[in-house]
Amino acid sequence: MKMKKNLKVILILIALLPIFVHTILLGISVVKSDYRPFGKFDLIIFAVVLVYLFCVIFVRNNREHLIRLILIAYAFILAVLLCEAFLNFVYNPDSYMPLRPKHRVTSAEENVMPGISGRIEYSVNRFGVRGPEVKLDEADIRILAIGGSTVECLYVTDKLSWPWRLQDKLSERLGKNVFVGNAGISGHFTLDHIYLLRNYRYVEEFDYIILMSGMNDMGTFLRKNYNDRAQAFLGKGASGSSVYYRNMKLYKVCRKIFNRYFILETVVQDPWGRWHEARRQKRRKALENHTIRQVPAGLKKAIWIYRNNLRKIINICKDRKQNLLMVTQPSMYRKDLPPGLEKLLWEYVSEEEAYTAEVLEKILEAYNTATIGVCGEEEIPCIDLASMLPKDTSVFYDDCHFNISGCEIISEILAEELVELRKKSR
Numbered sequence: 001m002k003m004k005k006n007l008k009v010i011l012i013l014i015a016l017l018p019i020f021v022h023t024i025l026l027g028i029s030v031v032k033s034d035y036r037p038f039g040k041f042d043l044i045i046f047a048v049v050l051v052y053l054f055c056v057i058f059v060r061n062n063r064e065h066l067i068r069l070i071l072i073a074y075a076f077i078l079a080v081l082l083c084e085a086f087l088n089f090v091y092n093p094d095s096y097m098p099l100r101p102k103h104r105v106t107s108a109e110e111n112v113m114p115g116i117s118g119r120i121e122y123s124v125n126r127f128g129v130r131g132p133e134v135k136l137d138e139a140d141i142r143i144l145a146i147g148g149s150t151v152e153c154l155y156v157t158d159k160l161s162w163p164w165r166l167q168d169k170l171s172e173r174l175g176k177n178v179f180v181g182n183a184g185i186s187g188h189f190t191l192d193h194i195y196l197l198r199n200y201r202y203v204e205e206f207d208y209i210i211l212m213s214g215m216n217d218m219g220t221f222l223r224k225n226y227n228d229r230a231q232a233f234l235g236k237g238a239s240g241s242s243v244y245y246r247n248m249k250l251y252k253v254c255r256k257i258f259n260r261y262f263i264l265e266t267v268v269q270d271p272w273g274r275w276h277e278a279r280r281q282k283r284r285k286a287l288e289n290h291t292i293r294q295v296p297a298g299l300k301k302a303i304w305i306y307r308n309n310l311r312k313i314i315n316i317c318k319d320r321k322q323n324l325l326m327v328t329q330p331s332m333y334r335k336d337l338p339p340g341l342e343k344l345l346w347e348y349v350s351e352e353e354a355y356t357a358e359v360l361e362k363i364l365e366a367y368n369t370a371t372i373g374v375c376g377e378e379e380i381p382c383i384d385l386a387s388m389l390p391k392d393t394s395v396f397y398d399d400c401h402f403n404i405s406g407c408e409i410i411s412e413i414l415a416e417e418l419v420e421l422r423k424k425s426r
Contacts, residue, residue, distance in 0.1 A: 007063070008060075008061075008063065008066075011063065011066050011067065011070065012056065012060055012066070014070055015056045015066060015069060015070050015073065016053075016056060018052070018073055018074075018077060019049060019052065019053060022049060025244045026243055026244065028244075029243040029244040041246075042243070045245065052073065055069055056069065080250060083250050084248055084249060084250050087249040087250055087253060088249060096195075096196070096199040096200055096201060097127070097128025097200070097201060098128050098129055098183040098185060098196055098200060099124040099128050099129060099130065099183070099185065100124060100128070101124050101125060101126050101128065102122070102123070102124045103121070103122070103123045103124075104121070104122045104123075104271065105119060105120070105121050105122075106119075106120045106122070106271040106272055107119055107120065107272065108120055108155060108272065108273055109272045109273045109274050109276075112273050112274065112276050112277055113155055113273050113276060113397035113398070113401075113403065114344070114393040114397045114403060115393055115394075115396075115397050115403025115404055115405055115406065116155050116156065116273070116397055116403050116404065118157075119157060120155060120156070120157045120271070121157045121158045121159075122154070122157075122158065122271075123158050125181075127181060127202050128183075128200070128201070128202075129144070129181035129182055129183045130152065130158070130161070130163070130164075130181070130182035130183075130184070131158075131163070131164065131167070131179065131180060131181050131182055132158075132164075132179075134179045136179070136202065136205045138177060139177050139178065139179040140174075140176035140177045140178065141170065141174070141176055141177070141178045141179070141207055141208070142178075142179050142181070142205055142206045142207050142208070143166070143167070143170075143178070143179065143180045143181070143206060143207065143208040143209075143210060143418075144180075144181050144183055144203065144206040144208070144209050144210070145163045145166075145180060145181065145182050145183060145184060145210045145212070146183045146184060146188075146193050146196055146197070146209065146210070146211055146212075147184045147188065147193070147211060147212035147213055148184060148185065148186060148187060148188045148189065148212075148213070148215055148216045149184065149185075149186035149187065149215075149401060150184070150212055150215060150329065150330075150400055150401055150402065151163065151182060151183075151184025151212050152182065152184035152185055152186055153182070153184070153401075153402065153407060154186060155273050155397075155401070156402065156403070156404055156407055160404050160407055160408070161182065161407055162402060162406075162407035162408075162410040162411045162414070163180045163181075163182040163184075163411075164180065164182070165407060165408060165411035166180050166410075166411040166414050166415055166418075167179060167180035169411055169412065169415035170415055170418060170419070173415065173419055174419065174422070181206065183196060183200070184212075187216060188216060189213070189216035189217045189219070189220060189229065190213055190217055190306060190309035190310065190313065191229065191230060191309060193211060193213060193309075193313055194309060194312050194313060194316070197209070197313060197316045197317070198316065204320060204322075206322065207322065207323060208322070208323045208324075208325065208418070209317055209322055209323070209324045209325070210325045210326075210327060210414070211313060211324065211325070211326050211327065212326075212327040212328075212329060212385075213310075213326075213329065213371070214306075214328065214329035214364060214367035214368055214370075214371060215329045215331070215364065215367075215400050217302075217306050217309075217367060218360075218363055218364055218367050219347075220302075221296075221298070221299065221302040221363070222296075222347075222349050222355070222363070223349060223350075224298075226302070226305065276346060276398060279346035279348075280343065280344070280345065280346045282346070282348055282351055283345060283346050283347065283348040283354050284343075285351065286348040286349070286350065286351055286352060286353050286354035287348075287354045287356075289351075289352055289353060290352060290353035290354075291353075291354065291355075291356060292349070292353055292354065292355045292356065292359060293355075293356055293358075293359060294359065295359055295362055295363060299363065299366060303366055303367065303370050306367060306370055307370050307373070307374050310326075310370070310371065310374045311374060311378065314374070314378045314380055323421070323425075324380050324381075325380075325381050325382070325383065325414075325417070325418070325421070326371055326375050326380055326381070326382045326383070327382070327383045327385050327414070328368040328371050328372065328382070328383070328384050328385050328386040328387070329364060329367065329368060329371075329385075329386060329400065330385050330386040330388075330389045330395070330396075330400065331360070331361070331364055331386070331391070331396070331399055331400040332344070332345070332357075332391045332392065332395075332396045332398070332399055332400065333345075333357045333358070333360040333361035333364060333391070333399065334357060334358070334361050334391050335357070335358040335361065336358075337357045337358075337391075341391075341392060341393070342357060344393075344396075344397065344398050344399075345357060345398065345399050346398055346399060347360060347399050360399075364386075365386075368384070368386045372384060381417070381421060383413065383414065383417055385410065385413065388413060389406070389409065389410075394406070394409075395409060
């Protein structure tokens with residue numbers, strides 16, 4: 001009788017062992033994690049653990065059923081471990097490239113983007129960044145520009161985008177072979193920049209990092225979706241930033257398959273820029289329905305998060321001994337914006353409400369002030385580009401995106417600053 005009781009206890013302990021191990025690993029990884037939002041996948045894991053625990057409790061007095069449950073559980077765990085071991089040999093999901101190599105030629109939609117017209121060439125080289133084909137080891141100076149769409153310059157043809165013009169200006173003034181790789185990606189915010197700096201295959205080949213940020217972080221604040229976007233960041237399996245199962249290669253493969261076949265993503269930006277007018281109309285309707293004239297609550301916390309993310313970026317660059325230059329985010333937002341410029345804006349929270357240009361200016365200014373403040377505290381060079389540019393169509397074709405003349409102005413400012421920085425570093 002005693003032997004049967006001991007056997008029952010042993011079987012129950014064996015059955016509960018996976019839960020104990022999961023709990024310990026979860027606790028360790030969460031303590032070490034930088035980001036801890038609880039997403040849908042975490043909820044599924046939690047539900048599976050609860051169901052399994054319930055099954056153990058339900059069959060604990062039936063030895064035959066308990067043994068079957070143990071065999072099923074351990075067979076599943078073994079299958080997962082074998083798949084993970086196999087993927088470690090044949091699959092490398094961490095070989096990250098910002099963009100896929102391509103060469104696309106389109107034409108700008110007429111009368112949609114002031115200062116943008118004609119043929120638009122968009123070239124991504126074999127290193128996964130927008131720019132000419134180069135041999136990195138032959139470049140005397142290698143610069144990586146990261147940020148969102150204001151760095152990507154989607155509707156400015158290759159050679160007139162500000163990173164490309166910066167490359168040409170520096171090559172001429174320094175008499176050296178300079179390469180500026182444009183790793184800007186529309187919609188990316190500071191967590192995406194952190195991921196890129198940690199995981200981009202060639203990131204350590206670059207001497208300088210230029211970061212322009214703030215606009216898309218502001219967007220996460222306005223739409224209150226920071227946690228949702230942080231989940232997407234964790235879903236990439238960002239090193240050092242998520243619970244243990246998100247760093248498994250099996251998880252990364254399954255997520256890619258799921259995203260490809262079951263998540264229908266709408267491409268917002270078409271290659272011709274036609275989406276702008278649709279967004280502008282939605283903003284006008286939203287303003288008619290409810291115009292928001294006050295800065296919303298929660299900005300202080302959002303800025304704290306933003307500053308914390310900037311410090312992570314700074315620390316990554318410092319650890320690698322890479323030179324970092326930060327740039328504030330310019331925009332056309334201002335009080336009493338003339339109607340002719342107001343109609344070019346498209347930023348809105350939802351189809352039910354939108355902020356005035358004055359409120360948007362205040363919010364973006366808070367992000368830019370945070371950028372300047374963190375750079376001052378960490379002794380990182382910073383260009384307050386936002387205070388140096390006119391807020392009109394000589395620079396912008398919408399809220400914050402640069403037209404051809406704007407790119408020329410920006411490349412000139414950055415070229416001068418980088419030349420001075422090199423002189424000071426000697």
